[in-house]
Amino acid sequence: MSLFKNILFLILGFFLIIFSFYDIVYDLGLIVISIVAYFLLIFFYIYLNLRESKTKTVPVDIDIVEEFEKTLKGGLYHFKCQTCDGFFAIKKSKGDNKQYVKMTCPDCGSIGVIPPNPSTIEDFIPEKKSIKANFKCEICNERLTIWAEGTELYKKLHIFSCPYCGKIETMKKV
Numbered sequence: 139m140s141l142f143k144n145i146l147f148l149i150l151g152f153f154l155i156i157f158s159f160y161d162i163v164y165d166l167g168l169i170v171i172s173i174v175a176y177f178l179l180i181f182f183y184i185y186l187n188l189r190e191s192k193t194k195t196v197p198v199d200i201d202i203v204e205e206f207e208k209t210l211k212g213g214l215y216h217f218k219c220q221t222c223d224g225f226f227a228i229k230k231s232k233g234d235n236k237q238y239v240k241m242t243c244p245d246c247g248s249i250g251v252i253p254p255n256p257s258t259i260e261d262f263i264p265e266k267k268s269i270k271a272n273f274k275c276e277i278c279n280e281r282l283t284i285w286a287e288g289t290e291l292y293k294k295l296h297i298f299s300c301p302y303c304g305k306i307e308t309m310k311k312v
């Protein structure tokens with residue numbers, strides 16, 4: 139909620155209080171209108187807040203999929219899933235992201251998050267690569283290429299938030 143909208147609601151609420159005060163003092167009989175106006179004000183306030191929170195929040199409440207990050211070259215990262223111990227790779231079009239990324243594991247499909255600065259471990263990456271899946275952010279145009287290492291790619295792979303801009307439900311399969 140922007141400061142401007144909050145002030146607007148504050149002013150509207152203030153006028154409404156003045157109005158109902160006059161109504162009571164001078165007995166205008168408009169109490170029903172005042173109550174309806176209060177409810178409308180509260181309803182719109184909640185509605186606007188809900189609509190904005192849809193495009194803002196970054197989900198971080200789920201168990202972490204990622205266990206290691208190993209930079210090979212040019213924005214290619216490898217991760218290990220804590221649920222299935224499988225490896226997968228993410229290739230990004232943009233530079234360092236500072237956002238949490240919520241996604242399904244490309245190996246087993248369990249949901250987890252990758253933190254902005256994941257811890258690193260050394261491990262062996264399997265030779266066999268799966269087919270690749272491409273995603274693009276509708277807001278900032280960040281592009282991701284994802285594949286599973288040593289296994290098939292999980293069919294219903296889903297990226298819940300953009301690694302670059304952090305907006306949710308903007309990563310679409312291309």
Ligand SMILES: [Zn+2]
Binds near residue numbers: 223224245246247248
């Ligand atoms: Zn997994």
Ligand SMILES: [Zn+2]
Binds near residue numbers: 275276280300301304
């Ligand atoms: Zn984005």
